[in-house]
Amino acid sequence: MLDESGAPRSATVMPNPLREGLAEERVPEPAVMVIFGASGDLAHRKLLPALYSLTRDRLLPARFAIVGFARRAISDDTFREEMRAACNEHARRRPIDPALWSAFARNIFYHQGEYEDPAAFVALKQRLADIEKSLGLHGNRVFYLATPPSSFASVIRSLGQAELAPKPPPPGAPKPLGAPPPFARVIIEKPFGSDLETARALNRDVHEALDERQIYRIDHYLGKETVQNLLVFRFANGIFEPIWNNRFVDHVQITGAESIGVEARGGYFEQAGSLRDMVQNHLLQVLSLFAMEPPVAFDPDAVRDEKLKVLKALRYIPASDFEQYVVRAQYAAGSSGGQAVRGYREEANVSPTSTTETFVALKLNIDSWRWAGVPFYVRSGKRLPKRVTEIAVHFKEAPHLLFGRRGDSIRPNVLAIRIQPDEGIALNFGSKLPGPAMEIAPVSMEFRYGSSFGVEPPEAYERLLLDCLLGDMTLFTRADEVEASWAWVSRIHRRWAEDAAQQESGRAVLPTYPAGSWGPAAAEKLMTADGRAWRLP
Amino acid sequence: MRLQGEIERFVRGEPIAVEVGEIERALGSLWQEASRVGDTVAVSRAALWNVIIPARGRAALATTKQLVDEIAPALPTRTLTLCLDDADAQGSGALEATIESNVVSQPGGARMVYSEEITIAGPSAAEGHFGALVRALQVAGVPTATFWLDPTAPESLLTRELLAVTNRLVLDTTACVRPQQLFDMERLSMAAQPLPIADLGWLRLGALRAMFAGIFDPPVGGAPLVQAARVTIHHRAGSDAGALLLLAWIGVMLGWRPLRAAQTSDGGVRFDFARAGQPVAGHLVPADGACGRSGMFGIEVTTDAGDRYAIRRTAIDQAELRTPGVPPKPVKLDSPSDAELAIAALGSRGRDPLFARCLSYARQLWSLETDTAASRR
Numbered sequence: 048m049l050d051e052s053g054a055p056r057s058a059t060v061m062p063n064p065l066r067e068g069l070a071e072e073r074v075p076e077p078a079v080m081v082i083f084g085a086s087g088d089l090a091h092r093k094l095l096p097a098l099y100s101l102t103r104d105r106l107l108p109a110r111f112a113i114v115g116f117a118r119r120a121i122s123d124d125t126f127r128e129e130m131r132a133a134c135n136e137h138a139r140r141r142p143i144d145p146a147l148w149s150a151f152a153r154n155i156f157y158h159q160g161e162y163e164d165p166a167a168f169v170a171l172k173q174r175l176a177d178i179e180k181s182l183g184l185h186g187n188r189v190f191y192l193a194t195p196p197s198s199f200a201s202v203i204r205s206l207g208q209a210e211l212a213p214k215p216p217p218p219g220a221p222k223p224l225g226a227p228p229p230f231a232r233v234i235i236e237k238p239f240g241s242d243l244e245t246a247r248a249l250n251r252d253v254h255e256a257l258d259e260r261q262i263y264r265i266d267h268y269l270g271k272e273t274v275q276n277l278l279v280f281r282f283a284n285g286i287f288e289p290i291w292n293n294r295f296v297d298h299v300q301i302t303g304a305e306s307i308g309v310e311a312r313g314g315y316f317e318q319a320g321s322l323r324d325m326v327q328n329h330l331l332q333v334l335s336l337f338a339m340e341p342p343v344a345f346d347p348d349a350v351r352d353e354k355l356k357v358l359k360a361l362r363y364i365p366a367s368d369f370e371q372y373v374v375r376a377q378y379a380a381g382s383s384g385g386q387a388v389r390g391y392r393e394e395a396n397v398s399p400t401s402t403t404e405t406f407v408a409l410k411l412n413i414d415s416w417r418w419a420g421v422p423f424y425v426r427s428g429k430r431l432p433k434r435v436t437e438i439a440v441h442f443k444e445a446p447h448l449l450f451g452r453r454g455d456s457i458r459p460n461v462l463a464i465r466i467q468p469d470e471g472i473a474l475n476f477g478s479k480l481p482g483p484a485m486e487i488a489p490v491s492m493e494f495r496y497g498s499s500f501g502v503e504p505p506e507a508y509e510r511l512l513l514d515c516l517l518g519d520m521t522l523f524t525r526a527d528e529v530e531a532s533w534a535w536v537s538r539i540h541r542r543w544a545e546d547a548a549q550q551e552s553g554r555a556v557l558p559t560y561p562a563g564s565w566g567p568a569a570a571e572k573l574m575t576a577d578g579r580a581w582r583l584p
Numbered sequence: 585m586r587l588q589g590e591i592e593r594f595v596r597g598e599p600i601a602v603e604v605g606e607i608e609r610a611l612g613s614l615w616q617e618a619s620r621v622g623d624t625v626a627v628s629r630a631a632l633w634n635v636i637i638p639a640r641g642r643a644a645l646a647t648t649k650q651l652v653d654e655i656a657p658a659l660p661t662r663t664l665t666l667c668l669d670d671a672d673a674q675g676s677g678a679l680e681a682t683i684e685s686n687v688v689s690q691p692g693g694a695r696m697v698y699s700e701e702i703t704i705a706g707p708s709a710a711e712g713h714f715g716a717l718v719r720a721l722q723v724a725g726v727p728t729a730t731f732w733l734d735p736t737a738p739e740s741l742l743t744r745e746l747l748a749v750t751n752r753l754v755l756d757t758t759a760c761v762r763p764q765q766l767f768d769m770e771r772l773s774m775a776a777q778p779l780p781i782a783d784l785g786w787l788r789l790g791a792l793r794a795m796f797a798g799i800f801d802p803p804v805g806g807a808p809l810v811q812a813a814r815v816t817i818h819h820r821a822g823s824d825a826g827a828l829l830l831l832a833w834i835g836v837m838l839g840w841r842p843l844r845a846a847q848t849s850d851g852g853v854r855f856d857f858a859r860a861g862q863p864v865a866g867h868l869v870p871a872d873g874a875c876g877r878s879g880m881f882g883i884e885v886t887t888d889a890g891d892r893y894a895i896r897r898t899a900i901d902q903a904e905l906r907t908p909g910v911p912p913k914p915v916k917l918d919s920p921s922d923a924e925l926a927i928a929a930l931g932s933r934g935r936d937p938l939f940a941r942c943l944s945y946a947r948q949l950w951s952l953e954t955d956t957a958a959s960r961r
Contacts, residue, residue, distance in 0.1 A: 063805065065833075077802065183803065183907070185802065
């Protein structure tokens with residue numbers, strides 16, 4: 048029973064006895080989600096389709112509202128129509144169900160305002176109060192910052208000034224009598240800063256208005272099933288953890304390849320480059336999950352503490368041998384998907400003299416007992432032959448080759464963890480060929496999510512939005528993790544800047560690779576110099 | 585070497601008749617040949633479960649085979665369908681077997697996944713052979729689920745043989761046309777202890793239960809449930825077993841003690857409970873209309889103060905949540921297919937210990953009703 052303000056009459060809310068036994072479905076508390084940047088690509092392609100899919104899977108609470116906030120002056124109905132079209136195009140299950148959409152759309156609203164205008168946030172506060180009252184919500188709010196990064200600080204400041212996201216009581220503070228206070232959480236999209244200094248500055252701004260426990264820095268890679276399966280694979284199976292170290296592992300290759308070019312994002316990519324766009328966030332997060340020590344518990348801070356240790360243990364690349372550890376390049380004209388494609392410098396919104404890297408290959412070392420002497424080779428690029436993200440663990444050879452060396456038929460075992468597409472795990476090993484001779488051939492034992500479970504995994508954003516509503520921060524990046532990864536990456540950027548300054552032109556000299564190839568020759572040399580080769584993923 | 589035509593029929597998913605004692609060998613040979621003749625795609629033979637489904641009579645066999653075909657795209661299994669059929673009087677009385685593949689193209693088309701289906705049919709007299717055949721044909725290293733979907737034959741030699749090699753028992757209480765059949769289902773569940781038991785009927789009620797439970801999440805909270813004076817379950821006539829399970833769920837969760845039962849003038853049944861010394865009434869009310877296979881129209885709780893909290897079906901896949909003080913909220917009410925429920929039964933939702941408690945409680949409730957009916961006679 049609710050009073051006129053929409054709050055429960057009773058001071059305390061009794062637990063729901065019917066929830067027991069329905070625990071496998073984690074349903075968050077009723078809430079409203081405000082999306083800043085609601086006119087943008089992310090809201091259309093990912094956020095609203097993800098919220099629709101969650102509703103379809105009955106994973107959102109019965110009382111849930113969405114408020115889009117952007118600069119354009121449009122009505123609730125226009126916004127709903129735009130979102131309907133977006134969900135029809137991008138939702139996991141299409142076409143959308145008209146009956147379900149009708150119920151879902153009723154609680155979608157739009158609020159026009161400028162991100163830098165404090166008055167717009169005061170008006171938003173009143174709008175939220177009205178919506179919450181009409182729908183019987185009691186003040187739980189999630190604010191999603193899907194705006195350009197330049198607006199992050201001003202939006203957060205305005206949220207603070209309008210008292211839209213009050214800080215929770217400090218940890219250990221006595222619990223208030225009655226119902227717990229409503230939550231206010233803020234999801235911040237990447238990029239979180241563009242180097243160590245800007246990341247630190249943004250963290251300072253954020254912490255002035257919010258408590259770290261309210262901040263959900265999203266890296267959608269962590270929402271992918273296979274990335275989460277890394278934890279299960281390592282810590283729920285007794286046989287892998289004993290060989291997950293430098294006694295058995297020769298080296299590890301992490302590939303994040305894209306077949307597309309910069310498409311319409313030339314302006315953004317010019318400022319970012321592959322190292323910022325892929326490595327600093329996605330691939331270092333994957334690496335830290337792969338390489339971390341077992342956490343003491345499966346709770347957010349225990350997991351993030353271990354990831355942080357890995358990031359802090361990344362050895363800084365030595366200045367003297369920089370080229371043996373870092374390769375960057377830019378794609379030139381070539382072929383992709385059977386069609387001729389132009390080079391990076393010919394792309395829209397890209398400078399014809401651009402020195403932004405579209406490919407980067409790195410050799411990393413983790414200074415820890417577990418990984419001492421095991422190099423991690425990481426590469427990422429655009430306009431590579433195919434879209435694939437995988438981790439390949441190359442194990443050491445058998446200590447004694449009983450059958451001798453027969454060409455390349457005896458190869459070290461490789462465990463390939465495919466993050467996308469065709470999510471799964473494959474183990475390569477040698478097997479005797481049938482017949483009288485002792486012929487050995489490499490074979491592969493594969494597990495594929497699609498084949499084994501026959502279900503379509505949820506989109507990464509579905510999982511992450513749900514986790515935020517549930518208050519589970521495990522798959523979100525903490526402030527110190529962000530700063531640790533920037534601390535490592537920013538040194539490379541500084542070195543590149545120094546190298547450029549030494550050139551007569553003041554610009555870096557970048558090798559190129561033809562679109563549709565696996566990168567420049569220098570990337571191959573990075574491996575061959577160590578007597579190794581990139582795996583073809 | 586198999587005939588080319590036979591291999592093509594097998595890959596197309598058509599049944600191939602084989603000797604009962606040669607099933608495994610024939611399957612091995614067909615898979616091997618199929619991968620040799622496959623020109624463009626690799627052949628994966630996959631099984632995450634052994635699924636055993638007994639079926640009595642040809643009609644049940646046809647229904648079962650349709651279910652198996654619908655499960656195949658989502659879950660690779662080796663399915664053994666065991667058909668007892670005395671209708672074919674001219675038959676030799678010997679067991680007959682067919683094997684077939686279930687073919688699934690994966691998104692992207694790069695892979696084909698195959699799972700396999702074995703059907704063994706014979707007269708009731710051949711029942712004694714089934715246990716040994718099942719043991720011989722189970723794929724090693726994967727669990728076995730027995731789908732016992734026929735509530736009319738809960739105990740037999742076959743049941744005892746199958747439970748011994750089963751890791752999960754799957755029932756379907758929706759098939760209980762009389763609530764008394766819940767007694768048989770409970771006996772079978774007890775015999776299967778400590779196996780996890782899944783019930784397609786229970787899973788069919790899942791969406792309604794989850795939606796109804798959601799009403800009492802914050803900010804409403806569980807207070808109205810604790811103050812409930814009356815609970816009404818509206819159901820289709822003939823779906824009493826499902827309605828009883830729903831009422832049992834609420835009774836179990838709220839700790840109500842069943843006292844007595846009586847038939848009502850509207851053709852339903854009224855149950856009286858004690859709740860912390862206070863009386864609570866539970867009504868099963870039959871009604872007409874479209875409500876999917878679950879047979880349920882809605883649940884309503886009325887508190888001591890007269891406040892009503894309800895979920896009511898407004899269309900076959902639509903419902904309305906009603907809470908005092910806020911406008912009714914329309915919600916989508918899923919009606920999953922039998923195949924979707926069967927797949928769920930083999931997942932984590934098929935290990936719901938609450939079902940066994942509610943089944944036992946439902947049996948206890950119906951005992952009150954039958955006792956009352958007997959005393960009236």
